[in-house]
Amino acid sequence: MEQLALTAGRELEHATAEEILTWASETFGARWCVTSSMEDAVVAHLASRVQPGIDVVFLDTGYHFAETIGTRDAVAAVYPVNVITLTPRQTVAEQDAEYGPRLHDRDPDLCCALRKVAPLATSLEGYDAWATGLRRDDSPERADTPVVGWDAKKRKIKISPIARWDQDQVDAYILEHGVLTNPLLMDGYASIGCEPCTRRVAPGEDARAGRWAGRAKTECGIH
Numbered sequence: 309m310e311q312l313a314l315t316a317g318r319e320l321e322h323a324t325a326e327e328i329l330t331w332a333s334e335t336f337g338a339r340w341c342v343t344s345s346m347e348d349a350v351v352a353h354l355a356s357r358v359q360p361g362i363d364v365v366f367l368d369t370g371y372h373f374a375e376t377i378g379t380r381d382a383v384a385a386v387y388p389v390n391v392i393t394l395t396p397r398q399t400v401a402e403q404d405a406e407y408g409p410r411l412h413d414r415d416p417d418l419c420c421a422l423r424k425v426a427p428l429a430t431s432l433e434g435y436d437a438w439a440t441g442l443r444r445d446d447s448p449e450r451a452d453t454p455v456v457g458w459d460a461k462k463r464k465i466k467i468s469p470i471a472r473w474d475q476d477q478v479d480a481y482i483l484e485h486g487v488l489t490n491p492l493l494m495d496g497y498a499s500i501g502c503e504p505c506t507r508r509v510a511p512g513e514d515a516r517a518g519r520w521a522g523r524a525k526t527e528c529g530i531h
């Protein structure tokens with residue numbers, strides 16, 4: 309699998325997003341999925357055109373904005389996809405009882421590990437590959453994102469069909485296809501995660517500057 313990922317990553321580097329997802333569909337059949345934070349439905353929409361009925365996995369951490377949950381529900385209602393909502397082992401109340409309230413303020417890495425990393429790892433056991441909306445221009449840490457790569461931790465193939473896109477290409481795709489987007493994108497948020505760990509960004513700030521603002525943390529640990 310690792311060799312397959314590396315070869316595909318090289319061969320598909322200049323392929324379109326549709327071509328990359330078509331390769332995924334032909335290679336993995338039902339054993340791949342899309343993961344979505346419900347910031348927008350671009351990758352879910354792309355994948356649904358290539359493989360109607362594709363699983364779209366959403367991590368409901370219990371801390372999402374109402375707008376994010378609404379976007380998930382709209383995606384499930386409008387597109388030919390199978391939205392799967394994952395929940396952590398514990399509710400927020402159960403986690404508060406065991407670890408104390410507002411773990412996200414005191415130890416966000418542990419909070420993300422409990423509420424994002426663990427449930428996703430369990431869910432991905434049923435797949436060989438997963439597709440994400442990662443882009444190289446998201447952040448310096450994502451600048452080398454391959455369009456198809458090997459996730460050594462999860463031992464899965466990770467597909468990033470829009471890795472080479474910039475924001476203008478995303479906006480153009482959304483406009484052309486009327487793709488569903490999270491309403492918070494129109495309200496000053498550029499990257500949308502859990503409500504306690506997400507703030508609006510100022511003009512000129514990096515899109516991900518509003519995530520875990522004031523902390524060194526830049527990723528939740530699932531990538």
Ligand code: SF4
Pocket residue numbers: 369371411412415416417419420421423424501502503504505528
């Ligand atoms: S983003 Fe924040 S609230 Fe969400 S799981 Fe991570 S630390 Fe917890």
